[in-house]
Amino acid sequence: MSSAVREKHDLGVPTKVHTRDPEALKPVLAELLAAEFPERAALTVTRADAPTGAGVNNETLLLDLAWRGGEGGAVLRIDSADTLFPQPAFDTHIALYQLVAELTDVPVPRAFGLHTDPALFGRPFFFMDRIKGRVPSDQPPFHTEGWVYDLDTAARASMWRQAVAAMAKLHALPLDRLTMLERPALGRSGVEQQFVYKLGYMEWALDGDRHPVLEAAADWLRANLPADAGTGFAWGDARPQNLMFDDGQLVALLDWDMASLGGAEMDFAWWTIMDLSVTHARGVPRLSGWGSPADTMALWEQLSGRKLRDMRWHFAFAAFRAGVIVMRLAKMLDARGHLPAQSMDWKDNNIGIQYLASMLDLPPMSADSRPWPGPAA
Template identity: 25%
Template sequence: MSSSNNDNDNDNDNNPGTSVVRLQINVSKLEQYLVSRIPGFKTPLEVKQFKYGQSNPTYHLIDANKKNYVLRKKPPGKLLDKTAHAVEREFKVLDALSRNTDVPVPKVYILCEDNEILGTPFFVMEYLKGRIFEEVLFSPLPVEERRKCWYSAIESLAKLHSVNYKSIGLENYGKPSGFYSRQIRSLPKISEKQAATMDDEGNKVGPLPRLNEMIQWFKNNEIADDTSIIHGDFKIDNLVFHPTEPRVIGILDWELSTIGHPLSDLANLLMNFFVKDIPYSPIPGLRDVKNLSIPSANELIQVYCEKSGRQYPIPNFEFAIAFTFFRTAVILQGIAARIARKQASSDKAKEYAKFFKDINLMGFEIIDRTIKSKL
């Protein structure tokens, strides 16, 4: 999460902070492992768990030198999807980007795939001292800084999408074409598995509403193919901003990254602008808000196109936005499935999980509006 190696997260009001360790780890084994592999690491180790992170348990480590680290690991137990929680992939992309590009990411120190240490694979990375904003309006900041933070987020995304992934050793990190086609085939299968997951009382998670109709529309209206490194969950609360300046210094949470369609990241980042406000929803909706104190979605799309050399306006961008709602609904449904299986690591998991049906229906509203506009 954040790096000054001399400071912890308690001096930062915009850092989501830590809580008690919800998923225990073997600190003694971890100490022995890190002492032998990270130069300068010194025991004893203080361990906290970050409050953020819906799937991969994430820990704040402070060694005897008061140097800070972050540890990310796979959750315990049997996983519904073997490709999920891929901390090994996170390590690989962070290592390549931090060593070979100016994309703002934390440095990584070590990947451990030996289950004897902590039960599941994990990696250790740099702690970035900075600010993490949990809402897209950047409310604590002056208006001009809010706008600059958004511009920096967009520019960081354009910078990522401009990287030649083959030149930094990521040519095998994903398939070079057909990203959306594969997602259209795979996500419904994942959703069906999640829907059938039962809790201890025999209650099923349940299906996404209008799933078959939505998938058919995606098949009939797929966006033109394109390829770059994609983050997979690029959004404001996965960014670390400089402690005092309105600029991104780190992009976090790479478990869903791959080689894929760059517009999937852009649509994910701008999703809030297309969400209607629902009481108690963990995804704030800006769709019907007037006089925003941040740039509009259209303005941000223009900046992205300018920085990435892409055509503006983006043809068929409605597809990317609608697909983001569907994909988000599948992710939230997955959190609900982990709750049913007692695998959720976040104390906010239940709050997120109950909205998966609402989010999918909002995606269908975009589809309906697109269909009507073409009549």
């Protein structure tokens, strides 16, 4: 692919900026992991690198390990003081990995070694097993180049179907095991709790500024909250870039930063906005074999045996959340001097905001704002 085409489709946003020196961390990490694996004599950390191609919120290091007679890997996940959004308590992340492993056959890495004492790294942290596999790229989008792009149609279709099947299993998790996600003070249902939570996030992200589309959308969402809004597990950041595959098989589902009790509808509305933001919004054809958002929802309904409900409201809420999150990200990066010139409009007219204005017939922020194409696009 030419450099001009590559530049056109690059999202222009860096992954998480790390300020720690991985080399300096290696001895203490080796000591911690040796305590977790006493059978691995003379364990050392031979390499520590930040991931590339995905991730702007989490502080993560990929570790190569060696010990007498063997080698392997681990992942270090450190709670971030500088986040895109208010998120569940840090120990909820490890609890969800462990719960999914206990109650389903959805593949997740084994999570272990939670340390809540900030003495070592200034923040809580835990480890995960490092899984062999590859993740569809965020930057540039996997529909434009890379290993998924190079697969044949049948292989991509199989990956997509596995992703939808895994989500169907997640959405069936029992509510009595998910009490760590409850926010009863914010509403009666999981949907209402998540909506009220995100209204507070909008105010936090705006930090005293005003935004006509977001504020008008908040009023519409409040007035049109589904009367029978339900409660169910939502993965949260439901998108292909949080899935890992190896030789065509799904080997890990990752990232609980946005987990909630908003239910399956919340996940598929988010999947839709994320899909369209890197295909329709950028003039990029979706890869053959990879189902459209409408196809994805139809397959889930077939697998789960129920219909998704109130999707107009959920699409608007997903666009609202995306608009606020990307606005927050852009402001964070701009304050550090890291926001690329091609992404300056993300501060007030990103694709979530553009879609939101179109969905709700609100005045667009600019004449070239993209219209909402619907999930079949």
